[in-house]
Amino acid sequence: MKTAEIAQRYLDYFEKNEHTIVPSASLVSDDPSIMFTIAGMVPFIPYLTGVVPAPYARAADVQKCIRTNDIEEVGKTARHGTFFQMLGNWSFGDYFKEGAISYAWELLTSSEADGGLGFAERDLWVTVYEDDDEAAALWQRIAGLPAERIQRLGRADNFWTTGQPGPAGPCSEIYFDRGPAYGAEGGPAVDDNRFLEIWNLVFMQNSIANVRSKTEFDIVGELPEKNIDTGMGLERVAFIKQGVENMYETDQVRPVLDRAVELSGRRYGAEHVDDVRFRVIADHVRSSLMLLSDGVTPSNEGRGYILRRLMRRTVRSMRLLGVEEATFPALFEASRDAMKAGYPEVETDWQRISSYAFAEEETFLRTLTAGSTILDTAVEKTRASGGSTLTGPEAFLLHDTYGFPIDLTLEIAEEAGLGVDRDAFDSLMQEQRQRAKADARSRKRAIADVGVYSAFRAQGETAFTGYTDLETETNVLGVLVDGVSVPSATQGQIAEVIVAETSLYAESGGQVADKGVIVGPGFELEVLDVQRPVPGLVSHTVEVARGEVGVGQPASTIVDAANRRAATQAHSATHLVHAALRDTLGKGATQAGSLNRAGYLRFDFTWGQALSPVTRTEIEEIANNAVRDNLEVTTRVLSLDDAKAAGATALFGEKYGDRVRMVDIGGPWSRELCGGTHVASSAEIGLISITGESSVGASNRRVEALVGLDAFRELTAERALVNELTSALKTPKDQLATRVSELAASLKAAEKKIAQFEAKALGERVPALVDAATRAGAVRLVAESVGAVGSQDDVRSLVSSVRERLGSEAAVVALAAEVAGRPVVIVATNDAARRAGAKAGALAKAAAAALGGGGGGRDDMAQGGGADASAVPAALDAVRRGLVAA
Incomplete structure (x- = not known):
């Protein structure tokens, strides 16, 4: 819902x-x-x-x-x-x-x-x-x-x-x-x-x-x-x-989280620290969108400061996830689309909202680049001197000159194990407010500088030859180190290299960048990433493995052929899976994102419910039938209007110019606008094995599959596992599921019998527990630990039995136990004990406090729990002290 x-x-x-x-x-x-x-x-x-x-x-x-x-x-x-x-x-x-x-x-x-x-x-x-x-x-x-x-x-x-x-x-x-x-x-x-x-x-x-x-x-x-x-x-x-784990995974928030995942290339659910960052991004983008829609704009005071802080925490979280370019266009659009059903104004006022959001990010990206360098230097200097606190002037410099919010400085310093002299910072802030307005106006913020690429882009678009060639001869147009254009880079350095032509595919359309090398006279560069920092320009992030690369040198871009082949198989398989989904579910199953890398594809689509095993098998079969039929794959470059008229499906999140590349597999059966690399015929894909189908939001599903040799290896491993099980269980393959079900049923029955035996054994302990009663104030008290038990109901039943055996004399029973690894205490009182002032709820609460948890309940029976099992004696003692005090 x-x-x-x-x-x-x-x-x-x-x-x-x-x-x-x-x-x-x-x-x-x-x-x-x-x-x-x-x-x-x-x-x-x-x-x-x-x-x-x-x-x-x-x-x-x-x-x-x-x-x-x-x-x-x-x-x-x-x-x-x-x-x-x-x-x-x-x-x-x-x-x-x-x-x-x-x-x-x-x-x-x-x-x-x-x-x-x-x-x-x-x-x-x-x-x-x-x-x-x-x-x-x-x-x-x-x-x-x-x-x-x-x-x-x-x-x-x-x-x-x-x-x-x-x-x-x-x-x-x-x-x-x-x-x-x-x-x-x-x-x-x-x-x-x-x-x-x-x-x-x-x-x-x-x-x-x-x-x-x-x-x-x-x-x-x-x-x-x-x-x-x-x-x-x-x-x-x-x-x-x-049916999701938290508010960040609901339909109004999860799309932003998923977009952040897509932009970062990291997986949600893989690492706690990254998960927190993804959730911060999803939350803060939505909050910023809604504040902007209600007329709040970024500033350094009041509501505007809160908005600015949310937006800048978002940018920093994306940076910590490895994304240094602007992401607000993608993230805010995702939030807009998720929220517009409930709040139409986020769409009708989108031009104003987006202009503020995008400008704020551009400004802060420049701020973050400059400020982070200075802050990192200050942190290292403080550590080297044995200090534990950044000075007020250092924090003020970051705020005053680089626009670094003090909250962000505090967060980064805390992560580094340092404090900040906040009093000194506040004093300097007060002095600044007293300066002349002219001085205040002198502090300017610059838009993020992508101008470093302008000279290269002015020489024309980077020609991509990789559709037909895996190796291309070219010339080095530029070398950048740490965002600065330099004449050359030497062995061991990480640099960006821009060439006139390239056979290496830049990440786009869901397909990851190629692996490969760039070689030239006296140098070899390992390609780490290939991106388009500005439209029409390809930049290669490389590590100089050997020699020195300089501007003006000849070079050859060489694609890792095996990796490209597997990535191409995966991308073409994605088109087949998309077409199979639409064949099976109808046109309502529209693409909502994809990822293609060597041997693997991930395809997100709009759909409101899980796919049944039968439907999943049908989609897989349709896609593999297309592989078997060896469908021709053709590409055409034509106008956007002509492509739309031909029924081409546009890729999620892509922006198109007047001329587009249309990929057909089997003619109109699969027809999409796509700049990726593809096989020549569908039989080259080899095999498609769908490994998972899951929810990525209330109305979005995700299909994952292995392709080619990776799919074959996965099926081989499954076959080996089945063979191992049939051998171990001495059961034919066609009876394996039934045998496993029988074993599960037997295990459940055995667990039930064990529980019955445990309950009986607990019941047999009643006489000994009654004999252990002592005096505590005006009542008889049984305060004992009964060790590990199956459930709280077992403890509650035991407490009731002991209380009943103690008769009508004022009595309190407090039994501690360990249930599923956690300590619990259950307290019961009889009528005479309650008339004497004993209240089970208060006693259980006191016991739970000793266990590091909480508790309470009725006067006749109550319970508490905590996390510290070693404190059980202290918890029982707390019950005794409570009775004596009463």
């Missing part, structure tokens, strides 16, 4: 239930005390506080929000984002707790076919304020939730205030259980990573005074008119409904 659809279902539901649908307020807050709309309730504060009479009794909205106080956590968790959307329904003196709970439960649990969100009731938990018996009872009556899935928490978690005297009230939060793979059992009181908050219902019923902190204030009475203020995180609901 796409994000925009979730939002529309929400609005449709509440409109049907007589709510006025209120459009989102601007991200630029009208409240002078805050720069941005930081929460869904901000536009409604005048009505909630009673300062302004509400123009409606009940309302619903989708509110755009920006919050940057946790900017350093963006990308590191599943829930932190700078831009987010809050779904809210509001009652101003109309319905109260019963209505809010009823509406929330109905919308969440109604089927998608009936307009609901289709959550399974078993996956939902709620928390209520610790003494809000009314809310707890309503949840049981309306939703039928069992008492153990309604947890009571204190002021820190379940009581809402503005932080000022005035309206306040208890709240009830709804959580989604993501499953045991994400953490411990026991509800949100135990693990708020596994149990993810999705909706907060605030019951604004109290008036507070003497506010001393978030949890310290006096409730002085009830409001004469009670209000409802709810907030459901749209991004959180979206990533749950879309």
Whole structure:
């Protein structure tokens, strides 16, 4: 379910239930005390506080929000984002707790076919304020939730205030259980990573005074008119409904992340540090787009500074991923297309938005190049001297002369293990503000300089001969080292070499650059990369392997023939897979990106659901039939209009001139605009083996395949694995799947029996545990560790049995165990113990604190957990101390 659809279902539901649908307020807050709309309730504060009479009794909205106080956590968790959307329904003196709970439960649990969100009731938990018996009872009556899935928490978690005297009230939060793979059992009181908050219902019923902190204030009475203020995180609901891991992988954010992956050539999911950078980019680009659409522009003050910081963090993240050229055109376009369904203004106002974004990036690329060099030098100098802090003047120089934001300097310094003398920096900033305006105007920022290539481009376009020749004789037109034109480069140096003609393919259209060498009299250059830094000009990044290369020397560009052949096979196979997809799924399966390298292809396409095994096999068969049929591959250069009239498919993300290259495989069956290299006939591809099909967003799928010899080797390896399994299991190939299923079923049955034996063994420990009871204050206490057990339910059952055997005398049972490698403590009290003041929830909370976690629950039974199993004795001791103190 796409994000925009979730939002529309929400609005449709509440409109049907007589709510006025209120459009989102601007991200630029009208409240002078805050720069941005930081929460869904901000536009409604005048009505909630009673300062302004509400123009409606009940309302619903989708509110755009920006919050940057946790900017350093963006990308590191599943829930932190700078831009987010809050779904809210509001009652101003109309319905109260019963209505809010009823509406929330109905919308969440109604089927998608009936307009609901289709959550399974078993996956939902709620928390209520610790003494809000009314809310707890309503949840049981309306939703039928069992008492153990309604947890009571204190002021820190379940009581809402503005932080000022005035309206306040208890709240009830709804959580989604993501499953045991994400953490411990026991509800949100135990693990708020596994149990993810999705909706907060605030019951604004109290008036507070003497506010001393978030949890310290006096409730002085009830409001004469009670209000409802709810907030459901749209991004959180979206990533749950879309079955992805976090908000960065939802349909409104993932396209930017994928584009960053494509631009960088690195894989998302391969390395944690890179993953964080990809998520920062995806988040910050979307936030910047939305701020620009609401009229914020980059500057060094206020809202403009926040926007500039987001954009510059994006640029720096791309640099850390190895991309040094401008990326905002690609990234912002991806974000625009992802967001325009919900916010059409990002498309209608695109010219203005993009002009600010692209100019800001161009300026900062130059800033980053110059500033990074100076900062790196300062860092090394500080380390060499044994220091731990960059000086204020160094930080100020970066800001004043190079436009380096202090936040960026702080981040880079922290990564290097250094601090920054912020006080000295602030002092210099204050002095600068007092200077004359003329001095301020003297600080200029230059647009990123690609002028270094202009002299070479003026000599004409780089002729590409690689369609027909793998080796071309040419002349060296230019040599650049560190972006500066130089006469020559010597052995060991990394340089850019520009030649008049080249047989080496420059990365484009999804096909990676050729491998190869450039040789000449007395020198040999290993080609590391081939790119087009400006239209029409090819630049070769090389390492000088031998000798010295200089401007004006003759040279030969030589392509690695085996690598080119395999890359050409992969690119042509991509065309076949594209055509097969459209044959099978229809014209709606359109290309959304590709990558072709030697022996491998990746093809992204627009489609809303996973391909079935049958469909995947059909696509693979159609593509391989085309290989078998040895279809002719032809290329023509013609006008763009003629190519479109012929039905040619344009490649994703490509920009075309008046003349284009059209590639046909089998005539019109596969007809695409493409500048890549291709086989002469389809039989040269060899073999196409689809190895994977996956989601890359709510409406985009990805097919991956091996091609040619790589495909053959992969199938050979699979055959060897099957042979090994048939031998080990002594089962024929055609019965292997059945045999594996039988073994899995046997294993499951064995695990069930083991669990039964373990439960029986635990039960046999009851007498010994009862005998271990000691006195703790006014009660008998059993406080023991029972070691590793299968589940928390086993511990809970054991606790109940021991409590029952202790009889009617005041008794408390606290048993610690290790479940799935994590410590848990479950505490139970009997009636007499509770009359004596013992509360299981408070005792479990104290025990969990010793374990480094959290806990709580009812007075009769509660639980807690943590991460430090070595602290179990301390946790049990905390229970004993709590009873003695009581």
